[in-house]
Amino acid sequence: MTDIDEQPLTATAGGFEVDQPRIARAVREILEAIGEDPDRDGLQETPKRVAKAYAEFFAGLHQDPAELLGTTFDIEHDELVLVKDIPFYSTCEHHLVPFHGTAHIGYIPGRDGKVTGLSKLARLVELYARRPQVQERLTTQIVEALMAHLDPRGAIVVVECEHLCMSMRGVRKPGAKTVTSAVRGQLRQPATRAEAMSLILGK
Numbered sequence: 001m002t003d004i005d006e007q008p009l010t011a012t013a014g015g016f017e018v019d020q021p022r023i024a025r026a027v028r029e030i031l032e033a034i035g036e037d038p039d040r041d042g043l044q045e046t047p048k049r050v051a052k053a054y055a056e057f058f059a060g061l062h063q064d065p066a067e068l069l070g071t072t073f074d075i076e077h078d079e080l081v082l083v084k085d086i087p088f089y090s091t092c093e094h095h096l097v098p099f100h101g102t103a104h105i106g107y108i109p110g111r112d113g114k115v116t117g118l119s120k121l122a123r124l125v126e127l128y129a130r131r132p133q134v135q136e137r138l139t140t141q142i143v144e145a146l147m148a149h150l151d152p153r154g155a156i157v158v159v160e161c162e163h164l165c166m167s168m169r170g171v172r173k174p175g176a177k178t179v180t181s182a183v184r185g186q187l188r189q190p191a192t193r194a195e196a197m198s199l200i201l202g203k
């Protein structure tokens, strides 16, 4: 077990200390700017609470995927490994409101049989989701991390999300889903890709 297993996604993940007092000051400013009284009963602790929440939302910025995927096992399996329906929340970098949904991650282990723990795939989603993000980059970063650190024959990542910036504001289309995918190596071959997609979509 590596250190990262013990390490929750906290404000100090990766050794970076999020400046919570600075966030709290900014939140107080926002409350004043919308015409609220930040000193009224219900709001007094809000700047501090938001600062703590932000530190959690963005803890992935300071985590290293190499460390996360550093623990591997030699398991004889040269066919698809797929973890699907990994739920996650991220933050849209355009509006700083959530987008959320599920990620599906598959890979075909490489010739030297590097296989990672299944939980590490879910942790990898968290690592990249807990940053100011766009869905396309999130999808690509996950697949690139798999390729770089597991050296697999191929990898596929499919992400399905609802963006609250499209639901609760702006165009206001609650329920609209965005689907992105990124495919590398042998999983680009039509038959292999089709097998992975049918496993992902066959709920």
Ligand SMILES: Nc1nc2c(ncn2[C@@H]2O[C@H](COP(=O)(O)OP(=O)(O)OP(=O)(O)O)[C@@H](O)[C@H]2O)c(=O)[nH]1
Binding pocket: 092, 093, 094, 133, 134, 135, 136, 163, 165, 166, 169, 170, 171
């Ligand atoms: N491609 C992509 N776009 C995103 C993502 N999250 C939010 N957006 C879009 O980012 C765009 C920002 O557009 P702008 O015109 O700069 O901002 P805006 O005036 O707030 O746009 P509206 O949402 O249309 O009101 C919007 O179209 C959002 O839907 C994402 O993950 N990927």
Ligand SMILES: [Zn+2]
Binding pocket: 092, 093, 094, 095, 096, 097, 163, 165, 166
């Ligand atoms: Zn947005």
